Amino acid sequence: MDKVSTDAYNGIVLAYRRRFLEEGRDQNRFRIFSVLASRHRVSRPELAEETGLSRATIAVLVDELFDRGLAHPVGLGSSSGGRPPTLVEFNPNAAFALGASMQDYQWTVVCTNLDGDIVDRETSAMPDQSPEAAVDAISTCVGKLRQRACGDRLLPSIGVGTPGLVDMHSGVIVSAADMGWSNVAFETLVEEQIALPAIIANRSKVAALAEYWYASTTGVQDLIYVTVGTGVAAGIIHRGELYLGTNSSAGELGHITVLPDGPACACGNRGCLQQLVSEDAIAQRARMALRASNDGALMEAVGNHPEQLVASQVLSAADAGDPTALTVVSEAADFLAIGVANLINLFNPQVVYLGGPVIEQSPNMYDRVAEQIQQRAMAYPLSALSVRKSTFGSEAGAVGASVLVLKQASSFLFSASQKHGGTAATAGK
Numbered sequence: 001m002d003k004v005s006t007d008a009y010n011g012i013v014l015a016y017r018r019r020f021l022e023e024g025r026d027q028n029r030f031r032i033f034s035v036l037a038s039r040h041r042v043s044r045p046e047l048a049e050e051t052g053l054s055r056a057t058i059a060v061l062v063d064e065l066f067d068r069g070l071a072h073p074v075g076l077g078s079s080s081g082g083r084p085p086t087l088v089e090f091n092p093n094a095a096f097a098l099g100a101s102m103q104d105y106q107w108t109v110v111c112t113n114l115d116g117d118i119v120d121r122e123t124s125a126m127p128d129q130s131p132e133a134a135v136d137a138i139s140t141c142v143g144k145l146r147q148r149a150c151g152d153r154l155l156p157s158i159g160v161g162t163p164g165l166v167d168m169h170s171g172v173i174v175s176a177a178d179m180g181w182s183n184v185a186f187e188t189l190v191e192e193q194i195a196l197p198a199i200i201a202n203r204s205k206v207a208a209l210a211e212y213w214y215a216s217t218t219g220v221q222d223l224i225y226v227t228v229g230t231g232v233a234a235g236i237i238h239r240g241e242l243y244l245g246t247n248s249s250a251g252e253l254g255h256i257t258v259l260p261d262g263p264a265c266a267c268g269n270r271g272c273l274q275q276l277v278s279e280d281a282i283a284q285r286a287r288m289a290l291r292a293s294n295d296g297a298l299m300e301a302v303g304n305h306p307e308q309l310v311a312s313q314v315l316s317a318a319d320a321g322d323p324t325a326l327t328v329v330s331e332a333a334d335f336l337a338i339g340v341a342n343l344i345n346l347f348n349p350q351v352v353y354l355g356g357p358v359i360e361q362s363p364n365m366y367d368r369v370a371e372q373i374q375q376r377a378m379a380y381p382l383s384a385l386s387v388r389k390s391t392f393g394s395e396a397g398a399v400g401a402s403v404l405v406l407k408q409a410s411s412f413l414f415s416a417s418q419k420h421g422g423t424a425a426t427a428g429k
């Protein structure tokens with residue numbers, strides 16, 4: 001090998017070694033970060049034991065975490081003789097994640113810390129149902145949050161939970177029948193308007209992620225989140241991962257057939273669950289029932305204009321004991337329970353969470369669905385199941401969307417391209 005090619009060769013080896021060392025260090029940082037984020041307070045020897053790294057490596061990388069503000073030294077741990085160790089404490093407020101989602105045509109954007117706890121929030125209603133109005137609403141909320149406390153430590157991305165079928169690979173909403181959207185390049189629209197990389201997913205899927213983020217600390221690995229509002233959908237977590245299916249459309253619970261000759265659906269089928277239990281369906285069925293029965297109390301509540309009846313009025317009337325409303329809500333609950341029981345038999349989850357405005361507004365609806373699930377699902381999967389109301393209510397989608405960003409937090413915080421001591425907050429501002 002002549003001199004020139006030897007130098008070139010050495011240069012390549014050196015560059016490769018540097019890259020390898022840098023990537024190796026990143027992997028070690030990921031491991032320490034993940035132990036620290038889940039344990040919160042650990043000693044250096046415990047970090048060494050749990051990550052399998054040498055104490056010398058731990059010492060260097062923990063100092064780096066201190067420098068970056070991701071952790072700080074605290075108190076003294078228990079000791080079995082000798083010098084008691086200083087503990088390393090995680091700082092969940094070192095960086096924040098943005099998550100957005102929509103419910104009843106209103107967008108909520110939350111700012112969560114590295115623990116997934118909400119530290120700030122904003123809401124904005126959509127003036128119309130267009131995708132542009134949706135992006136404007138998100139942008140308005142993000143603009144306000146950027147001006148406040150979490151604004152200078154934001155991770156450089158936003159998660160967005162959207163209605164409809166989402167192709168997560170391309171970031172396109174393939175169809176959202178209840179919004180009248182088809183083939184909307186929503187991820188690009190968000191990125192262009194708020195100048196941050198976006199990750200979009202169906203809002204029920206991200207709501208499932210929100211529940212998993214918290215429930216996993218108690219050993220839950222398999223759960224299903226069911227949303228009932230303008231649409232109906234399920235998010236399925238299997239062994240700690242969101243189950244997406246072949247083209248990220250798994251969980252379309254709203255379009256399973258529960259009544260073969262039932263009402264026509266925008267998906268092209270008839271008798272879809274969504275056509276029997278969504279907000280529109282409940283209002284529609286109550287209007288039909290009212291016209292037939294001329295129920296005094298409910299008719300009075302809508303000023304003798306049954307055509308103006310909305311789902312929230314039907315749900316409250318049912319909770320107040322109105323017989324017509326009770327019949328409509330019970331029928332809807334029974335259809336929903338059939339759909340959920342089928343999911344339980346198919347997936348055998350540990351927990352089913354019920355959420356969305358229809359569930360949140362009506363204790364009666366929730367109770368009836370929970371009771372009917374016990375009648376409909378098989379005894380054996382039921383023996384391992386608990387049914388719960390959504391932990392986060394109307395913010396479930398937004399919290400879950402922020403989890404899409406939090407899942408990548410260590411990549412944002414430690415990417416090899418990022419300068420040491422830099423913050424994750426400045427990108428996209």
Ligand SMILES: [Zn+2]
Pocket residue numbers: 254255265266267268269272274
């Ligand atoms: Zn359908």
